[in-house]
Amino acid sequence: MRPGRLEAFTDGVVAIIITIMVLELKVPHGGDLIDLRGSVPLLLAYLFAFINVGLYWNNHHHLLHITERVDGRVLWANLFLLFWLSLVPFVIRWLDESAFSPGATACYGIVLGMSAIGYTLTERAIIACNGRDSRVARAIGRDWKGWGSIALYLAAIPLAYVSRWAAIALYFAVIALWLVPDRRFARAAER
Amino acid sequence: MRPGRLEAFTDGVVAIIITIMVLELKVPHGGDLIDLRGSVPLLLAYLFAFINVGLYWNNHHHLLHITERVDGRVLWANLFLLFWLSLVPFVIRWLDESAFSPGATACYGIVLGMSAIGYTLTERAIIACNGRDSRVARAIGRDWKGWGSIALYLAAIPLAYVSRWAAIALYFAVIALWLVPDRRFARAAER
Amino acid sequence: MRPGRLEAFTDGVVAIIITIMVLELKVPHGGDLIDLRGSVPLLLAYLFAFINVGLYWNNHHHLLHITERVDGRVLWANLFLLFWLSLVPFVIRWLDESAFSPGATACYGIVLGMSAIGYTLTERAIIACNGRDSRVARAIGRDWKGWGSIALYLAAIPLAYVSRWAAIALYFAVIALWLVPDRRFARAAER
Amino acid sequence: MRPGRLEAFTDGVVAIIITIMVLELKVPHGGDLIDLRGSVPLLLAYLFAFINVGLYWNNHHHLLHITERVDGRVLWANLFLLFWLSLVPFVIRWLDESAFSPGATACYGIVLGMSAIGYTLTERAIIACNGRDSRVARAIGRDWKGWGSIALYLAAIPLAYVSRWAAIALYFAVIALWLVPDRRFARAAER
Numbered sequence: 001m002r003p004g005r006l007e008a009f010t011d012g013v014v015a016i017i018i019t020i021m022v023l024e025l026k027v028p029h030g031g032d033l034i035d036l037r038g039s040v041p042l043l044l045a046y047l048f049a050f051i052n053v054g055l056y057w058n059n060h061h062h063l064l065h066i067t068e069r070v071d072g073r074v075l076w077a078n079l080f081l082l083f084w085l086s087l088v089p090f091v092i093r094w095l096d097e098s099a100f101s102p103g104a105t106a107c108y109g110i111v112l113g114m115s116a117i118g119y120t121l122t123e124r125a126i127i128a129c130n131g132r133d134s135r136v137a138r139a140i141g142r143d144w145k146g147w148g149s150i151a152l153y154l155a156a157i158p159l160a161y162v163s164r165w166a167a168i169a170l171y172f173a174v175i176a177l178w179l180v181p182d183r184r185f186a187r188a189a190e191r
Numbered sequence: 192m193r194p195g196r197l198e199a200f201t202d203g204v205v206a207i208i209i210t211i212m213v214l215e216l217k218v219p220h221g222g223d224l225i226d227l228r229g230s231v232p233l234l235l236a237y238l239f240a241f242i243n244v245g246l247y248w249n250n251h252h253h254l255l256h257i258t259e260r261v262d263g264r265v266l267w268a269n270l271f272l273l274f275w276l277s278l279v280p281f282v283i284r285w286l287d288e289s290a291f292s293p294g295a296t297a298c299y300g301i302v303l304g305m306s307a308i309g310y311t312l313t314e315r316a317i318i319a320c321n322g323r324d325s326r327v328a329r330a331i332g333r334d335w336k337g338w339g340s341i342a343l344y345l346a347a348i349p350l351a352y353v354s355r356w357a358a359i360a361l362y363f364a365v366i367a368l369w370l371v372p373d374r375r376f377a378r379a380a381e382r
Numbered sequence: 383m384r385p386g387r388l389e390a391f392t393d394g395v396v397a398i399i400i401t402i403m404v405l406e407l408k409v410p411h412g413g414d415l416i417d418l419r420g421s422v423p424l425l426l427a428y429l430f431a432f433i434n435v436g437l438y439w440n441n442h443h444h445l446l447h448i449t450e451r452v453d454g455r456v457l458w459a460n461l462f463l464l465f466w467l468s469l470v471p472f473v474i475r476w477l478d479e480s481a482f483s484p485g486a487t488a489c490y491g492i493v494l495g496m497s498a499i500g501y502t503l504t505e506r507a508i509i510a511c512n513g514r515d516s517r518v519a520r521a522i523g524r525d526w527k528g529w530g531s532i533a534l535y536l537a538a539i540p541l542a543y544v545s546r547w548a549a550i551a552l553y554f555a556v557i558a559l560w561l562v563p564d565r566r567f568a569r570a571a572e573r
Numbered sequence: 574m575r576p577g578r579l580e581a582f583t584d585g586v587v588a589i590i591i592t593i594m595v596l597e598l599k600v601p602h603g604g605d606l607i608d609l610r611g612s613v614p615l616l617l618a619y620l621f622a623f624i625n626v627g628l629y630w631n632n633h634h635h636l637l638h639i640t641e642r643v644d645g646r647v648l649w650a651n652l653f654l655l656f657w658l659s660l661v662p663f664v665i666r667w668l669d670e671s672a673f674s675p676g677a678t679a680c681y682g683i684v685l686g687m688s689a690i691g692y693t694l695t696e697r698a699i700i701a702c703n704g705r706d707s708r709v710a711r712a713i714g715r716d717w718k719g720w721g722s723i724a725l726y727l728a729a730i731p732l733a734y735v736s737r738w739a740a741i742a743l744y745f746a747v748i749a750l751w752l753v754p755d756r757r758f759a760r761a762a763e764r
Contacts, residue, residue: 005198005252007578012206012394015585020214022659023593027667031674047656054652061578061648075252079245083238086213094218101222196389196443203397203585211405266443270436274429277404285409292413387580387634394588402596457634461627465620468595476600483604 003070006078007061013082014057021046021089024096042096048171049088052112055178056085056119066188067126067136077125081118087111105167106160112171113153120146139188149174194261197269198252204273205248212237212280215287233287239362240279243303246369247276247310257379258317258327268316272309278302296358297351303362304344311337330379340365385452388460389443395464396439403428403471406478424478430553431470434494437560438467438501448570449508449518459507463500469493487549488542494553495535502528521570531556576643579651580634586655587630594619594662597669615669621744622661625685628751629658629692639761640699640709647698654691660684678740679733685744686726693719712761722747 025042028035036043091111094104123146127137152170160167216233219226227234282302285295314337318328343361351358407424410417418425473493476486505528509519534552542549598615601608609616664684667677696719700710725743733740 005202005256008199008581009202009206009248011578011582012203012585013210015582016207016210016589018655019586019589019593019659020210022663023214023596025663027663027670028676030676031671032676033679035676036680050652050656050659054649057582058645058648058652065578072249075249076245079241079249082209083241086210086241090213090216090218097218098222103219103221103223103226106224107227196393196447199390200393200397200439203394204401207398207401211401214405263440266440267436270432270440273400274432277401277432281404281407281409288409289413294410294412294414294417297415298418387584387638390581391584391588391630394585395592398589398592402592405596454631457631458627461623461631464591465623468592468623472595472598472600479600480604485601485603485605485608488606489609 003064003067006070006075007064010060010064010078010082011057013086014053014060017086017088018050018053018057021049021092024089024093026096041100042092045092045095045100048175049092051175052171053085053088055175056081056115059119059178063123063126063136063140066139067130068134069129070126071129074122074125074129077118077121081115081122084111084114084118088115100164102161102164105164106157108171109153109156109160109167112174113150113157116146116149116153120150135188145177148177152177194255194258194265197261197266198255201251201255201269201273202248204277205244205251208277208279209241209244209248212240212283215280215284217287232291233283236283236286236291239366240283242366243362244276244279246366247272247306250310250369254314254317254327254331257330258321259325260320261317262320265313265316265320268309268312272306272313275302275305275309279306291355293352293355296355297348299362300344300347300351300358303365304341304348307337307340307344311341326379336368339368343368385446385449388452388457389446392442392446392460392464393439395468396435396442399468399470400432400435400439403431403474406471406475408478423482424474427474427477427482430557431474433557434553435467435470437557438463438497441501441560445505445508445518445522448521449512450516451511452508453511456504456507456511459500459503463497463504466493466496466500470497482546484543484546487546488539490553491535491538491542491549494556495532495539498528498531498535502532517570527559530559534559576637576640579643579648580637583633583637583651583655584630586659587626587633590659590661591623591626591630594622594665597662597666599669614673615665618665618668618673621748622665624748625744626658626661628748629654629688632692632751636696636699636709636713639712640703641707642702643699644702647695647702650691650694650698654688654695657684657687657691661688673737675734675737678737679730681744682726682729682733682740685747686723686730689719689722689726693723708761718750721750725750 025039025046028037028039088111091104091108094107095101098104120143123140123143127134127140130136152174156167156170159170216230216237219228219230279302282295282299285298286292289295311334314331314334318325318331321327343365347358347361350361407421407428410419410421470493473486473490476489477483480486502525505522505525509516509522512518534556538549538552541552598619599612601610601612661684664677664681667680668674671677693716696713696716700707700713703709725747729740729743732743
């Protein structure tokens with residue numbers, strides 16, 4: 001089975017997740033730019049989630065680009081990933097309505113951590129389907145970035161109850177980890 | 192007519208159905224993870240519906256993958272399927288607001304049963320368009336799974352008024368029926 | 383310019399229009415199937431709009447299928463069509479909240495009439511771009527169905543103030559006009 | 574990396590942005606066409622935003638059409654553009670709820686100005702990836718229209734506090750600038 005339709009479906013779901021979050025943003029009560037002040041935390045949370053979901057899309061793009069085959073297991077691992085990503089707008093809304101409470105901050109880590117597990121499951125399923133010697137399997141390699149992200153999210157969940165800022169710092173760390181250009185897939189595509 | 196654009200449109204509609212359900216989820220009132228407790232039934236209903244709609248997408252993917260031609264009748268049978276699938280978020284909301292009432296539980300069976308009929312109509316239209324000896328017609332075969340699903344949904348509708356749990360058990364049975372890997376289409380694609 | 387991306391964008395917009403209407407449907411207050419009674423008019427209006435928008439998608443599919451080239455004018459005529467189609471969920475909501483008032487019934491005719499004009503403009507732009515002797519131009523022909531639809535919508539707008547049922551009957555007439563299989567494009571594709 | 578999937582993802586996000594704005598439109602309280610009067614300003618703002626977002630999609634279509642390669646930097650510049658475009662429905666809602674206040678009018682300029690910067694960043698990234706002598710780089714040329722748009726949006730932001738109509742006139746000027754057919758890309762595609 002070709003990965004084409006999997007890409008198209010994933011693009012659709014991610015495009016909707018990323019865009020409907022804006023429906024949750026409340027507009028300021030006043031009519032002045034300064035009234036946006038009250039919306040700044042939520043706008044930042046939206047920006048943050050946009051980058052997080054954008055990173056998943058970006059990585060998914062690179063991963064599927066060198067994948068030759070997908071099977072039923074890949075489809076379901078991918079749906080698992082999309083299910084958890086689809087909960088991001090829900091957490092953003094909770095963060096807003098509970099004024100960045102520890103519970104909602106921890107929940108952000110749970111949702112993104114489960115998404116990271118979904119991403120890793122998708123990678124494993126792709127390797128199982130394409131073979132350990134396939135180009136995509138060699139490009140994924142030991143995937144310390146994937147496992148590292150899961151570990152950081154796991155650490156952030158209890159940490160949110162100690163200090164929300166420490167948990168948010170860990171979420172930033174994961175973003176930084178992935179924003180650093182990753183040459184694995186580009187090298188694999190060149191070969 | 193090639194099935195490409197039918198796939199793309201179906202992907203779009205299914206991606207939206209699956210994702211807008213999250214707009215219906217109400218966030219907890221408190222700011223603690225334990226406050227998610229009250230959201231658990233609806234989150235489970237969302238997960239359940241996600242799997243159900245995901246199964247349709249998955250099967251649709253396999254079905255169209257070995258379909259060579261589509262015609263106007265296929266397009267309309269497919270729109271019939273999408274119409275009923277699009278009502279899933281409506282039923283999920285009703286399940287929530289009526290605290291899993293018998294009526295809403297029965298309605299879930301009606302909506303998914305009509306979707307199952309729409310899926311069977313799409314299969315019949317594809318067979319009519321590609322011929323009884325086509326690869327896709329032979330792969331569909333007697334389709335006892337499709338007819339069995341319709342029968343189970345039909346049985347669940349009155350059952351919801353006797354016991355909601357019995358109806359939900361039947362909905363689980365249909366999911367189990369379809370989660371079992373189906374080799375029909377993979378075999379047909381290999382040939 | 384190839385029509386591929388125009389198709390993809392149109393599919394996306396139509397898929398969203400058709401699906402977000404379900405967000406407008408209000409769930410029954412009770413927990414019994416009989417409580418759906420109050421939702422029946424709106425569910426029928428949703429079904430009606432679903433068929434109307436589905437017809438546009440279906441015709442668009444056939445039209446673009448035999449179109450070889452598109453240019454900037456085609457893109458803008460198509461955006462004009464999508465703009466008016468995107469107002470369908472707005473009118474459905476108004477129909478609901480004003481209990482199928484004459485104004486909202488007339489507005490349905492305005493929105494669908496402008497969509498029909500947008501569709502005709504898209505056809506004209508495609509003919510201008512592909513030439514009067516192109517396969518697509520010959521398939522469109524004199525397009526009495528397109529002009530007839532516009533005339534029926536135009537008649538329905540004032541009629542809604544005399545009798546809403548008469549206006550709705552005209553909306554049904556347009557649907558019937560288009561549901562009759564249209565062999566123009568199939569014949570053109572076979573040649 | 575081929576630009577195909579970037580196009581598909583952008584189409585998805587733009588299709589959703591353009592369509593969910595309709596969820597923000599409030600229906601009239603009365604049941605007469607004349608009751609639409611109160612909705613006219615917002616309907617015009619919606620039309621205006623539809624044209625603005627449509628212009629971005631149209632230009633994006635032409636730009637990507639002659640782009641041969643994209644890389645990670647292009648993906649992120651494009652996500653930057655999509656982030657700001659996704660805030661358009663937010664500003665439209667604010668314009669409505671604050672009765673076209675100076676702050677919301679200025680905010681429209683900020684959001685579209687940042688989108689214009691995102692578009693220019695995408696162009697720069699595409700030139701960096703395809704080379705200064707590539708067909709797409711020569712077609713973009715000095716891009717005075719891109720820079721001119723940014724300048725006009727920048728001027729409109731403070732102007733909104735002096736006169737909202739003057740700011741809106743500048744927004745119209747940008748639209749007029751882009752509606753004038755642009756032969757750069759058509760010429761490049763012909764060569």
